[in-house]
Amino acid sequence: MQPAKPNILVIVPCFNEQGAIAGVVRDLVAVRQREGYQLDVLVVNDCSTDKSMDIIRTLPCLYLNLPVNLGIGGAMHSGYRYAFLHGYDIAVQMDGDGQHPADELPTVLEPILKQEADISIGSRFINREGFQSSFSRRVGIKYFRWLNQLLIGKTIHDSTSGFRAFNQRTIAIANNYYPDEYPEPESIVQFGLQGLRIKEVPVRMRHRQEGVSSINTSRAFYYMLKVSLGILFMYFRLVNKRAD
Template sequence: MKILIIIPCFNEQASLPNLIADLERLTLPEKYRLQLCVVNDCSTDNTSNVAQKLNVTLLDLPVNLGIGGAVQSGLKYALLNNYDLAVQMDGDGQHPPAELQKMIDCYEKTGASLVIGSRFLIKEGFQSSFLRRLGITYFHLLNKFFTGKSIYDSTSGFRLFDKKAIELSARYYPDDYPEPESLVFFSKAGLAIQETPVIMVHRTGGQSSIRSFTSFYYCVKVTLAMFFSFIRKS
């Protein structure tokens, strides 16, 4: 089975080499063949040049699309090249490659179309700041209202997509801060969603795009997006 690791990057020149090295050292069962795809979302640092020197497929976006657009670009590439699975993994180093096996195990056990790596099921590793955990709890409750599903880490960007999820996401994927809204979209489409515990670490470089006042803006914007996704005709 072919797995494409999609690594959306915006100004991740510091963390990218170590992440790729860890992925290249990763050992998976023989039936899985891993390939790496860096999606450079029009970074203003040296991310593109760094990626060109690594053993990866590089998608260099000519304009900044945001995290959703970058991930969808990788998913479109996965669809066009007939990958069986795709995994979204942040370029900042927060998602240790060794945790990927847990997501594959969950996929094999449940057959879910979307597997989410969760920080909060066993509460080990980096748990994010207190304010962010409040926001994540809020989105957990909001998603439960819209979908009837309890996804405790609905903002997690560590995700595994099967072929159904890849095909659906290649046609439409939320463009800005997409993780919570996409759960509403996937649920309305009837896709099975599972959450599995993983251990995350603090970012190894760069800065988060969600800081101070933008946290409030993020909550309002994503809430509205989730509502409109909920009422949108299937």
């Protein structure tokens, strides 16, 4: 008898992605059929003000329609709680703007399926193929690489990547607490301090198909400062908790 296939939930946070969300879901459904995954797609509509929710209702996916805008951290926390409460084995985050190609999903899943990691992060900076992000964002990512090395002793090349997969252990931790405003870089420190195995895999990414990033050159320094404070707060809170 073959072992049962893991139940996978792909969580797609969506805020005003009316031009991209249908393509993201349909590409994921195509990968599910091609790879034979036991996979559901959950779109978390973060109180979009465009026609995103009207489109989501027509798509072959599950969805949560949040009554208020929670931001990316709150939207993903909602998705991880759904994954935890419904007993999924693996939860994957993929952006709703079309930046993460669904064809790269098997690459991100592989370390989890092989039980080589608790968290798998799709990185655009290992093979340096595809879209490499803006200059200001790359500067910030290099800074967070240094900060992660300092605080948890791990080198993460793409700490702001929103293309990642969690196993059940990580889902349970994210269900209890997940950072709100800048969850990707902050959660790396959270998971590192909790002894989870983090592995990066090389993926290609595209330019976002819809919307504009909130992190531009003029906001880059403010972003780095604010995220640094959030990371340090989390670091000292968890270190003190372990010491108690």
